[in-house]
Every structure is written in C-alpha cells, then in structure tokens.
Amino acid sequence: MVSEKFTKPYNPTENEQSIYKMWEDSGFFNPDNLKEKNKDGDPYCIIMPPPNANGSLHAGHALFVTLQDILTRTARMQGFKALWVPGADHAGFETQVVYEKKLTKEGRSRFQMSREELYREIWDFTQENKKYMENQLRRLGASCDWSRETFTLDEKVIKQVYKTFKKLEEDGLLYRGLRSVNWCPKHQTGLSNLEVEYEERVEKFYYIKYGPFVIGTARPETKFADKYIVVHPDDKRYSKYKHGQTFEVPWINGTIKATLLKDEAGDPELGTGAMTITPWHSEIDFEIAQKYNLPYEQIIDERGRLLPIAGEFAGMKIEEARPKIVKKLDQLGLLVKVDEDYKHSVPVCYKCKREIEPQLKRQWFIKTKPLAQKAIDAIVSGEVKFVTERYKRVALHWLENIKDWNISRQIAWGIPIPAKICKNCNAGFVDLEDKINKCEKCGGEVEKEKDTFDTWFSSGQWPFVILDYPDGDDFKTYYPTEVMETAYDILFFWVTRMIMLGIYRTGKPPFKWVYLHGLVRDAKGQKMSKSKGNVINPIEVSDQFGTDALRMALVVGNTPGTDLNLDVNKIGAYRKFANKVWNIARFVLTQIEQHGQGEINANDQKTLVELQKFADEITEDISKFNLHLASEKLYHYIWHTFADKILEESKSDLQSDNKELASSKATLLLEMLKIQLKLLHPFMPFLTETIWQEIPDDMKDEKFIMISSWPSNIKLKHELA
RNA sequence: GGGCGAUUAGCUCAGUUGGCUAGAGCGUCCGCCUUACAAGCGGAAGGUCGUUGGUUCGAGCCCAACAUCGCCCACCA
Numbered sequence: 001m002v003s004e005k006f007t008k009p010y011n012p013t014e015n016e017q018s019i020y021k022m023w024e025d026s027g028f029f030n031p032d033n034l035k036e037k038n039k040d041g042d043p044y045c046i047i048m049p050p051p052n053a054n055g056s057l058h059a060g061h062a063l064f065v066t067l068q069d070i071l072t073r074t075a076r077m078q079g080f081k082a083l084w085v086p087g088a089d090h091a092g093f094e095t096q097v098v099y100e101k102k103l104t105k106e107g108r109s110r111f112q113m114s115r116e117e118l119y120r121e122i123w124d125f126t127q128e129n130k131k132y133m134e135n136q137l138r139r140l141g142a143s144c145d146w147s148r149e150t151f152t153l154d155e156k157v158i159k160q161v162y163k164t165f166k167k168l169e170e171d172g173l174l175y176r177g178l179r180s181v182n183w184c185p186k187h188q189t190g191l192s193n194l195e196v197e198y199e200e201r202v203e204k205f206y207y208i209k210y211g212p213f214v215i216g217t218a219r220p221e222t223k224f225a226d227k228y229i230v231v232h233p234d235d236k237r238y239s240k241y242k243h244g245q246t247f248e249v250p251w252i253n254g255t256i257k258a259t260l261l262k263d264e265a266g267d268p269e270l271g272t273g274a275m276t277i278t279p280w281h282s283e284i285d286f287e288i289a290q291k292y293n294l295p296y297e298q299i300i301d302e303r304g305r306l307l308p309i310a311g312e313f314a315g316m317k318i319e320e321a322r323p324k325i326v327k328k329l330d331q332l333g334l335l336v337k338v339d340e341d342y343k344h345s346v347p348v349c350y351k352c353k354r355e356i357e358p359q360l361k362r363q364w365f366i367k368t369k370p371l372a373q374k375a376i377d378a379i380v381s382g383e384v385k386f387v388t389e390r391y392k393r394v395a396l397h398w399l400e401n402i403k404d405w406n407i408s409r410q411i412a413w414g415i416p417i418p419a420k421i422c423k424n425c426n427a428g429f430v431d432l433e434d435k436i437n438k439c440e441k442c443g444g445e446v447e448k449e450k451d452t453f454d455t456w457f458s459s460g461q462w463p464f465v466i467l468d469y470p471d472g473d474d475f476k477t478y479y480p481t482e483v484m485e486t487a488y489d490i491l492f493f494w495v496t497r498m499i500m501l502g503i504y505r506t507g508k509p510p511f512k513w514v515y516l517h518g519l520v521r522d523a524k525g526q527k528m529s530k531s532k533g534n535v536i537n538p539i540e541v542s543d544q545f546g547t548d549a550l551r552m553a554l555v556v557g558n559t560p561g562t563d564l565n566l567d568v569n570k571i572g573a574y575r576k577f578a579n580k581v582w583n584i585a586r587f588v589l590t591q592i593e594q595h596g597q598g599e600i601n602a603n604d605q606k607t608l609v610e611l612q613k614f615a616d617e618i619t620e621d622i623s624k625f626n627l628h629l630a631s632e633k634l635y636h637y638i639w640h641t642f643a644d645k646i647l648e649e650s651k652s653d654l655q656s657d658n659k660e661l662a663s664s665k666a667t668l669l670l671e672m673l674k675i676q677l678k679l680l681h682p683f684m685p686f687l688t689e690t691i692w693q694e695i696p697d698d699m700k701d702e703k704f705i706m707i708s709s710w711p712s713n714i715k716l717k718h719e720l721a
Numbered sequence: 722g723g724g725c726g727a728u729u730a731g732c733u734c735a736g737u738u739g740g741c742u743a744g745a746g747c748g749u750c751c752g753c754c755u756u757a758c759a760a761g762c763g764g765a766a767g768g769u770c771g772u773u774g775g776u777u778c779g780a781g782c783c784c785a786a787c788a789u790c791g792c793c794c795a796c797c798a
Contacts, residue, residue, distance in 0.1 A: 009760060198796090205798095217798055230798085267798080275798035282798080344797055390725060394793070397724075401795085492794095523733070525791090557735050557745075562726080563792090565733055569747050576760045587757035626737060632745070647757085720737095 002589045003694050010582035012546025012575075015690045020138050023689075028076075028707050029084075030145045035707065037079040044080035044716075045478035046072055047463050047511075048144055049486045049494070050087030050152060053126040054095040057136045059520035059528065059566055060487060062538035063558075065140040066551040067517060067627060068485050072143055073682035074622050075482075077710040083478055084144040085466055086137065088130045090153045092414035092455030093195070097187065097351050099125055099413070111188075115412040115450070122413045123153075139539055141547050141685045143706065148474070150466050152458060153415065160465045161458045162418050162432050164505055169430045173367045176419075176428035180283035181406055183359040184349040185304035189410040190363060191349065192454060193403065194493055196356055198345040205342030206326060207272070209334045211249035211258055212241070216271030218342060220329065221321050224252060224309050225297040226276035228259050230288060232266035235273045252328060253311040261292060281358050300357055362426055363408035364417060364451070371500040372399040378509045384499060387515040387625045387720070388561035391488060395514075398492050399500075407454045414452030422446050460497030463510035470506070481511045483718070488516040488561060513718055515625055518563035520554070525565045536566055548684035549574035555683060556631045577635055578687045581680070584643050585691040588673045591654055591666040597699070598663035600671065607646065607668065611675055615712040618679050623717055631683050638676050646672070674700065675711040 027033035046068050051061055068084060076082035099122050100110055110118050130151065137144070150157065168174040181190035205218050213229055229247075231238045243262040248255055258276075265288050266273060279289035279296035289296050301307055306321055308314045313321045329335045347356040376399050378384045379392060386392035408417065420436045421428050424444025429436050439446055458465075463484075467475040480502075484495060495514055502510035521527055522534040529535065541550050552574035558564045600608065614637055621630035646669075653665040674695070681688040685706070692705035702708035710716075 006757085009758080215798070219798085265798095271798065277798080284796095285798085346797095394725075397794075488793095525733085553746095557733085559735080562734095567733060567747075570733075572760085573746050579760050580758065583758035583761085585757085590757075621737080624737070628735070629737065632735065636745080643758090644762090 002586065002593055006582070006586040006589070006694070010546075010579045010687065010690075012548065012578065012686060013543060016139070016141075016542070016547055016686045019686050019689050019693075020141065023143065023704070023706055024138070024146070026704060026706075028704065029143050030147050031076075031081045031083045034076070034081070037709070038076065038081055038707075041079040041081050043083070043478050043482075044072070044075035045083045045085070045467075045481040046483050046485065047466060047481055048084060048086045048142075049490075050089040050150075050459070050462070051133050051137070052091040052094055053088040053130040053133055053151070054091055054098045055129060055133075057133060057140070057538055059536045059538055059554075061136075062140055062550060063517055063520055063554045063564070064485060064487070065137060065142045066554045067515070068483075069140075069142055069144075069551075069685070070555065070622070070627055070682040071483060071485070073685060073706065074619075074710065075716055076143070076706065077678065077681070077708060078716045079709070080716070081477070083148075083474075084142070086134070086142070086144040086146060086149045087462070087466060088126075088133060088149070088151045089459065090126055090151065090413065090455065092452065093187075093189065093191075093351075093409060093411060094455070095122060095126060096411050096413040100187075110412075118412045136539055139542055139547060141551070143685070148466070152455075152462070156468070157458060157461075157465050158415055160469070161415055161453065161461060164461055164501065165418065165453075166430050166432055167505070168366060173370065174364065174430070175367070176362060176364050176421075178360050178362050178426075179365065179406070180286045180358045181361045181363055182347065182356045183302065183361070184352065184354060185302065185357055186352045186354045187349060187411070188302060190359075190361055190406060190408060191356070192406055192456075195350050196347045197350045197353075199348050199353070200343065200345050202341050202343050204326075205271075205339035206329075207336040207338070208329055209336055210251075210274070210276060211247040213238075213274040214272045214336050215274050215276050216339075217275075218344065219322075220325050221306065221310070221313070221318050222278045222281050222299050223276060224299055224311075226258075226278055227256060228261055228288075228292075228294060229274055229276050230261045230263050230266045231274050232264060232268045233262040235266065235268045237268075237273060238262075250332065250334070252325065252332070252334075261288070263288060263291075280360050283358055286360065296360065298360070300359075302359065304357055361408075362421075362428070363406050364419070364428065366405045366407060366457075368402045368405050368500070371504050372402045372496075374503045375399050375496060375499040375509070378499060378503060384509045384511065385513050385720075387513060391491060391514070391516050391561060395491060395496055399496055405454075405457075407457045408451040409454055410451055412452065414455055415458055417449045417451050417453055419449040420446040421449050456493050456497055459494060460501045461505065463498060464502055464506050479506065479510065480508050483513040483515050484511040485515040485517065488518060491516060513625075516561050518558070518561055521563055521565050523565055523567035523569075525563070536568070541568070541571055545571045545575040546578055546686070548578050548687045552577065552631060552635070552683060555627050556635065558628050560625060560628075574635075577639065578684065580639055580643065581677075581684075581687060582691065584638070584647065585673060585677075585694065587647065588666070588669045589694060591662075592670045592699070595654065595659065595663040595666040597667045597670070598660060600668045601664050604664065604668040608671060611672055612712070615675060615679055616714045619710070619712040619714040619716060622682075623714075624720055625718065627683075634676075634680050634683065638680065642672060642676060670695075670699065677705060678708060678711045681705050 072082050072084040182196045183190055203218050206220050207214050207216050241260050245260045247258045249258045277285035277288055279286040280298045298307060299309055304318055306313050306316050379396055418432050419428050420431045422439035422444045425442045427439055427441045429440055463481055467479050469475045499509050549571050553571040618630045650665045653661050656662055677688045689705050
C-alpha cells in the first residue's frame with residue numbers, strides 16, 4: 001500500500017531531519033564504509049572551507065554546501081571513493097572582533113583581561129558555536145564525513161603549522177624585522193595588506209613653508225620630527241640645491257636642521273614636488289629612511305595619540321590636534337595655503353573602518369616570492385586549473401606582484417608564534433620545544449614571543465594538514481584533492497596561499513581545480529548585512545520551504561563566479577517543484593502497485609533511451625561544473641517532459657483493459673522515475689531519499705538512493721569544454 | 722592609474738564550441754476543483770538581446786569603439 005504520507009503535499013520539515021540521521025547513522029558519509037564499487041573506485045575529495053566557529057551560517061555557506069554536496073554526492077553514486085572533509089575555523093582576528101563586540105555589550109573590555117583569560121573565554125565561545133554550526137550544516141544536507149572533522153586549533157594543526165614555520169626559517173624564507181605595519185588603533189594589532197580597505201575622503205590639503213621649500217600634506221600632525229626633505233633629482237625647480245645640502249628651518253616647535261635628499265621617490269607631478277618624510281608612520285618614507293640609513297622617531301602612539309615629541313600637543317588625539325596644529329602653523333606664518341577639497345583615499349581597518357595608522361613594528365615576515373613562483377608555475381602548467389578563466393588571471397596577477405607577508409598578529413586568539421625574542425637586541429628565534437633561553441646573537445636575555453599567527457597562515461596549510469601529511473592514509477589517497485570550492489572573495493586570503501604553502505610543504509598543489517562561486521545578495525542585488533536587515537538565514541528558509549528548495553534556488557541559474565541575487569520567491573518556486581516530484585512519485589507508485597511490473601515494450605524502450613541520453617547530458621554538465629545548467633534541465637525535463645507529456649500520455653494505457661499494456665506502462669514510469677530521482681538526488685537529496693524510501697525494496701538497487709548507482713555510464717571527469 | 726565583469730520579457734536571471742521560431746522563475750491576463758498534483762492543469766500577452774560599426778550563408782554569442790552600472794588591484798607627501 002502506497003504510504004499515507006503521499007495523500008498530503010510534500011512536507012520537507014517532516015522528513016529532512018530523520019533522513020539526515022538515517023544517512024549519518026549508515027556511516028556512508030565516510031568512504032571507508034562504502035561498498036566495493038566505491039572502495040575500488042578512484043578517490044574524489046573535497047576539503048570543505050571550514051566555517052567560522054563564531055556565529056551562525058549565512059546564505060553563502062548554504063551555497064557552498066549545495067555546490068560541494070552536489071559534487072560529492074554525484075561522485076559517491078558514480079562509484080568514487082568520495083570524501084568531503086568538514087572543519088571549523090577558529091578564525092583568529094575575525095572571532096576576536098566578534099567576541100570583543102560581545103564584551104562591549106556586556107560592559108567589559110579585552111584590555112581589562114589577561115590574554116589567558118580572553119583566550120579561554122573565546123575558546124568556550126567557539127566550542128559552543130561550533131556545535132551549532134555543525135548542526136546547521138546537517139540541516140543543509142551536507143554529506144560530509146564527520147569522523148574526520150577538524151578544528152583549526154586542534155593539536156595536529158598546530159604541530160604542522162609549527163613545522164612549516166621552522167622549515168621557513170631553515171630555508172631562509174622567514175625573517176623578523178622592523179617594518180611598517182598597518183596598525184589598527186582600535187583593535188591594537190597589525191593587519192596584512194589584504195585586511196586594509198580604502199575609503200574615499202574629501203579633506204583639507206595644507207601647503208606649509210619648510211625653509212626654502214613648500215611641502216604639501218593632508219597630515220600636518222605627523223610632521224614634528226621631519227628632518228629630511230625629498231625632491232626628484234630631475235626637478236628643475238630645485239636644481240639650485242644639492243643633494244645633502246642642509247637648511248635651517250623654522251618649524252612648529254622651534255628651528256630645526258633639515259637635509260635635502262634628491263631621490264626618485266620624489267614625484268615632481270605631485271603638489272610642489274617636495275616632501276618631507278615620516279618614516280615611523282609611512283611605509284614609503286620608511287623605505288627611503290632605510291635606503292639612506294636615516295633615524296626615525298615615533299610621533300603617534302598605538303592608540304592614536306601624539307607623543308611628547310609633539311610638545312604642547314602631546315596626548316591629543318589626531319582629530320583634536322590637527323586643527324590646533326594648523327592654527328599654530330598659521331600663526332607662525334608657515335601656512336602657505338589650504339586646498340579645501342582634496343580628494344584622496346585613506347586606508348581603514350576592514351572591520352571597524354577606523355583609519356589605519358602605519359607604525360614601525362618588529363614582526364615576522366615570510367619571503368613570498370619563491371613560494372609564489374612555484375604557485376605560478378603550477379597554475380600556468382595546468383596542474384591547478386580554474387573553473388572560471390578570469391580568476392586564473394586574477395590569481396596570477398596577484399602572485400606575480402606579491403609582497404612579503406606579515407604573519408604576526410598582536411591578538412590573543414590564535415596559534416601562538418613559537419619563538420623567543422631577545423630583550424637586548426630584538427633578534428627573534430623560532431623555538432618549537434621551548435629550548436632557547438638566551439639570545440643566539442648577543443647572549444642577552446630572551447622572552448617568549450607574545451604574538452599569534454595570522455589565521456590565514458595556518459588555514460593556508462589546511463588541505464595537507466587535515467589529510468595528515470606526510471604519512472597519513474588520507475594524504476596518500478586523497479592528495480592532491482579534486483576541487484577547492486569557495487567564494488571568490490577569499491581568493492587571495494586563502495586559495496593562493498594554500499597553493500603556495502601546499503607546494504612548499506608537500507611538493508604538490510593541494511587541489512586540481514579551483515571553483516569560485518559568487519556572493520549571495522538579496523533580491524535587489526544588495527549585499528546582505530545585519531544593519532540593512534536583508535539577511536536571509538538559510539535555516540529559517542529551510543524551515544519554511546525545505547532545504548531542497550533552497551538548494552535549487554541557489555544553484556539554478558547561478559553561473560560560477562557570478563554573484564547571485566536570492567529572491568525568496570525563487571525558493572518558493574522550487575518548493576512547488578519538490579511537491580510536483582512528490583506527486584509524480586505518488587502517481588507512479590500507485591500505478592505500479594495497481595498493475596504490477598511487466599515487460600517494457602519496444603516503443604517505450606525508445607523513451608528510456610532518450611532518458612538515458614538525458615542522463616549522460618546531465619553527467620557531462622556536472623563534469624564541466626555546469627551545475628546551473630544541470631539543475632535547470634532536470635527541473636524542465638521532470639516537469640515538462642516527464643510529467644506533462646510522458647505521464648499524461650501514458651494514462652490511456654494505464655486505464656486500458658489490457659493488463660499487459662497497463663503493467664508495461666507502469667513499469668516504464670517506475671524505471672523512469674528511479675532514473676530521474678537519482679539524477680536529482682545530488683541537488684535535492686532529502687526529497688529524493690524520502691521518495692526512494694517508499695519504493696519497495698525489490699524494485700530498487702540500493703536501500704539508500706545516496707549510495708545507489710548513478711544512471712549514466714559516462715564517468716564524472718572534470719574538464720571544461 | 723591598471724584590470725575585470727555585467728547590460729536579454731515588468732522584476733531576478735539562464736542561454737555551454739555562432740544554427741534561436743531567444744528560455745525559466747516570479748508577476749500579468751483568460752479558462753478550468755479534468756480521480757497524481759489548485760503548491761495544480763490548459764492557454765495567452767510581453768523582448769528591434771545597452772548603442773554604433775565590422776566579420777560570417779547565418780550573430781544574443783566573435784571583433785572594434787562608445788555608454789551606463791558594479792567589482793578587484795595598486796597608489797595618493
């Protein structure tokens with residue numbers, strides 16, 4: 001008797017959670033438990049970009065789950081040894097920022113806590129969130145192997161990251177140096193160039209008399225200690241002065257002695273062509289200072305206040321000091337003119353949008369050029385391929401112009417940098433076993449490095465870490481993995497770094513394919529954000545429409561690498577589709593129950609052959625990563641070919657007195673239903689499994705559609721065109 | 722300053738190597754509770770595929786220029 005379930009419309013929430021539990025209990029997410037056809041199959045591995053363990057999943061997570069799950073499920077049904085490895089990310093700076101906001105709400109501050117306290121609290125916070133996040137992944141249908149799940153602060157991760165750090169030192173690719181870093185005065189940490197954004201601002205631009213010169217600046221508050229003036233060697237305006245010539249310059253807090261430098265760094269086109277330098281608070285100025293071995297002095301402290309060198313302005317915040325300084329300059333007769341609407345872009349912290357104040361800091365840097373070169377080679381040779389050609393060019397451009405990577409962060413939440421620092425000469429030494437107790441250079445006293453790693457330094461090693469390089473079975477079986485599927489906005493942060501560090505440690509890039517998806521925006525194409533109130537919570541949507549409907553809405557028409565506008569109406573449309581499939585199944589199963597199975601007649605065999613061709617086409621689309629086409633075709637075929645035509649036209653036979661004819665037709669419909677359910681399963685796993693469970697055991701090849709055999713002989717093999 | 726993407730029905734988007742009488746969802750209009758499905762069925766309206774020029778037997782698709790919107794990178798004393 002066809003289940004009573006079928007008398008009602010399809011109710012996703014009634015079925016999804018129990019179906020997922022059934023899958024998970026079966027153990028088949030773990031390829032080690034799969035049957036022979038998979039065990040002997042080729043490996044197919046996707047490493048999941050570990051979601052941050054600091055909040056709930058957003059629509060972007062739902063998109064990656066959908067895409068990666070489609071690939072994994074297809075591969076599994078195809079007989080591959082299919083493995084999708086989940087993880088959770090401690091997400092260093094990101095999480096600390098989230099937690100600091102929480103502290104602020106509670107009226108607390110991290111600056112009132114010890115590092116250890118803060119670390120412990122955030123640890124507990126992430127462990128809670130991690131569970132929450134994992135269950136959300138389950139809700140989205142992720143067929144990943146939970147037995148292999150790894151947290152990015154797990155012991156094995158830290159060990160590997162330390163090994164890489166040590167190896168970099170041994171290979172001469174690591175140095176600790178005084179460098180200009182992007183300092184965020186709010187978060188009290190240095191940031192990488194990638195974590196700095198630029199904002200267009202209109203500010204005042206001041207022309208100030210500096211001895212015989214006039215200099216232009218938007219930041220007069222940094223100029224207290226400027227003792228060097230730079231012009232271009234070919235700038236005719238200054239040809240009467242010589243390189244190295246000195247001047248008595250009446251300045252803000254008294255007369256100083258200034259020296260002229262003629263250097264190509266001076267740009268004759270800009271302002272007056274003359275500039276003074278502030279090495280402590282400008283990267284370019286610092287480079288000039290280093291070139292000529294000039295002294296440098298700190299003017300602004302880490303909180304953005306002026307230091308005693310500013311005299312009467314000491315202790316003031318920049319915003320407060322600037323107008324006062326300008327006023328004084330004017331009174332001294334040094335202010336030449338003010339350009340009122342000077343348009344320029346200022347660097348800001350990507351989290352708090354506070355203006356970045358460059359500071360000189362001793363930090364750990366990786367020499368990235370040699371690593372980048374190997375990554376470039378791997379991409380150019382096609383060892384790593386990109387699904388979207390344009391991102392290949394973007395990645396190459398970035399790698400070709402790469403700068404050394406500052407991996408030090410002054411935050412508590414992260415992997416501690418295992419090193420000792422000399423209190424006397426500031427030299428730093430990598431120290432994995434806590435063995436170094438005096439400076440290897442000067443014999444001075446050493447202390448433990450307090451900084452932590454940039455979180456991307458450890459996540460850049462994720463694939464070989466999680467698969468247990470070098471001796472783990474997983475590493476031997478699955479590395480290099482098949483596809484790295486993630487959002488394009490972390491191409492530089494993560495993907496290129498994984499290629500670099502993967503090759504560096506293992507000799508091979510960590511994946512064969514890079515599939516970058518776009519951002520999920522709201523129906524109007526606006527970025528989703530809490531403040532706009534346009535965030536689509538994937539779990540709420542799943543509750544309302546069913547996970548399968550959400551998945552279809554995320555994949556149909558979503559070309560790789562392009563942003564997707566997600567309209568709730570679209571999700572509703574696929575809920576209707578789910579119900580349509582449900583009703584198709586009810587009809588077919590009722591017919592087969594009534595008429596029994598028979599021989600499919602010769603004419604109908606042709607219909608089956610047509611469907612077979614269609615199945616091949618879907619397989620090829622998936623091979624080419626054209627999931628947006630495959631899903632749309634499935635929708636169209638099932639609804640408008642199968643239901644509207646084949647099924648409708650079969651009704652006369654099914655109602656005929658000729659029992660043989662009726663059972664033959666019912667059998668055809670059953671066969672076709674099974675093939676379609678299988679093809680649809682990677683896209684709409686819950687619905688298809690729910691229906692599959694209603695098909696009598698003797699009419700199907702496997703108990704779970706999840707591990708049933710794929711209805712096409714074409715082998716899944718990723719290639720484009 | 723350098724680079725990239727988009728522009729197709731009222732809205733949001735597909736259209737894979739040029740063959741298209743240009744599709745889907747939502748929306749609109751007309752008619753249907755026809756025993757799988759009203760979350761449905763049958764039917765209809767709606768597009769000079771951003772503009773201009775070129776290549777071709779044939780262009781939404783290829784080339785060139787322009788326009789508008791968006792994104793990325795670099796840098797700004």
